[in-house]
Amino acid sequence: MLVLTGLLLIGCSGDQDSQQEIVVYSPHGKELVGHFADLFEANNPGVKVQWLDMGSQDILDRIRSEQANPQADLWWGAPSSFFMSAAEEGLLQVYRPTWAAAIDSSRHDAHDLWYGTFLTPEVITFNSQVLTRETAPQDWDDLLSEKWRNKIAIRSPLASGTMRAIYSAMIWRFYKDTGSPEQGYDWLLRLDANTKSYPANPTLMYLQIARQEALVTLWNMPDIELQKQVYDYPFDYVIPQSGTPVLIEGLAVVANCKHPELAREFYEFITSAESFSVQAREYFRIPARNDIPRSSLPAWIADTDIEAMAIDWQVFSDNSKEWMKYWDRNIRGAGGG
Numbered sequence: 001m002l003v004l005t006g007l008l009l010i011g012c013s014g015d016q017d018s019q020q021e022i023v024v025y026s027p028h029g030k031e032l033v034g035h036f037a038d039l040f041e042a043n044n045p046g047v048k049v050q051w052l053d054m055g056s057q058d059i060l061d062r063i064r065s066e067q068a069n070p071q072a073d074l075w076w077g078a079p080s081s082f083f084m085s086a087a088e089e090g091l092l093q094v095y096r097p098t099w100a101a102a103i104d105s106s107r108h109d110a111h112d113l114w115y116g117t118f119l120t121p122e123v124i125t126f127n128s129q130v131l132t133r134e135t136a137p138q139d140w141d142d143l144l145s146e147k148w149r150n151k152i153a154i155r156s157p158l159a160s161g162t163m164r165a166i167y168s169a170m171i172w173r174f175y176k177d178t179g180s181p182e183q184g185y186d187w188l189l190r191l192d193a194n195t196k197s198y199p200a201n202p203t204l205m206y207l208q209i210a211r212q213e214a215l216v217t218l219w220n221m222p223d224i225e226l227q228k229q230v231y232d233y234p235f236d237y238v239i240p241q242s243g244t245p246v247l248i249e250g251l252a253v254v255a256n257c258k259h260p261e262l263a264r265e266f267y268e269f270i271t272s273a274e275s276f277s278v279q280a281r282e283y284f285r286i287p288a289r290n291d292i293p294r295s296s297l298p299a300w301i302a303d304t305d306i307e308a309m310a311i312d313w314q315v316f317s318d319n320s321k322e323w324m325k326y327w328d329r330n331i332r333g334a335g336g337g
Helices: 030-043 056-065 080-088 140-144 161-178 182-194 202-210 221-229 260-270 273-283 313-331
Strands: 021-026 048-053 074-079 115-127 195-197 216-220 235-238 246-254
Touching: 021 030, 021 056, 021 260, 030 048, 030 260, 030 273, 056 074, 056 080, 056 161, 074 080, 074 115, 074 161, 074 260, 080 161, 080 246, 080 313, 115 161, 115 202, 115 221, 140 182, 161 182, 161 216, 161 246, 161 313, 182 195, 182 313, 202 216, 202 235, 216 221, 221 235, 246 260
Parallel strands: 021 048, 021 074
Antiparallel strands: 074 246, 115 216, 115 235, 115 246
């Protein structure tokens, strides 16, 4: 277990009631969330961190369903468009973190209802035993080539914040000029024609690519780095030449939660400068704060230039639900792949 010296000073509260607990909803996985939950418990005797690992859409749906009687105290992770929707629906409460001055205004809510934690670029991923960065698809439109027919596997998008963002970005490329999603829908139909399968979760998707049942997928850069460096999956990726959506992963205290003070303590605990450095080195996360020293970041972050696609995230928040509903009803499986 990694020891964080600086973190020992944050959130210490020996007078916490022995029955107190905080409930965290997160899509960030058991390794990252479990690690920081254990650290927080060690520094707050008598406090238990209960956490649930689920997809971004599942979290939003659950918080909506629990609005009258919130079960979660803190929501840690999902694309900013999800937090925008939650903010509009009154599901979040105001909290301005101590480091608020160290993040760009575009990376948090104007009324302090949510703040960005990580930046997540989306990439074209491939099996590195079969393809190289030169022979893999180089850009989004390359995925539509007949060359990739039945060689693409895509994590089922409806429950995935990553895939919803990628699909919405593909629609946005046309929507920004036309005000209509129709050309984007046509693009996704052509992608469906080349898609062999829609695995229900990331693990199944990794296995299909590793076993060469498919050769290409679309996913996020930090997770692919994790899979290839820690779990030795035969993966590599291409950053699309024309630009890629860079998601802002959010964090928020749930409105009317049962343990708001503990929620704020845990919030500060997981977003200290040292925590962000650890999350970058050990868990392959790109900090959204702009005051984290580059020397404390791994080379794959510090030395990589990424062309971010210019996106109006509010448009995503307002339209992505309808766009994905249309995809599910009219496009999935209809491309003839």
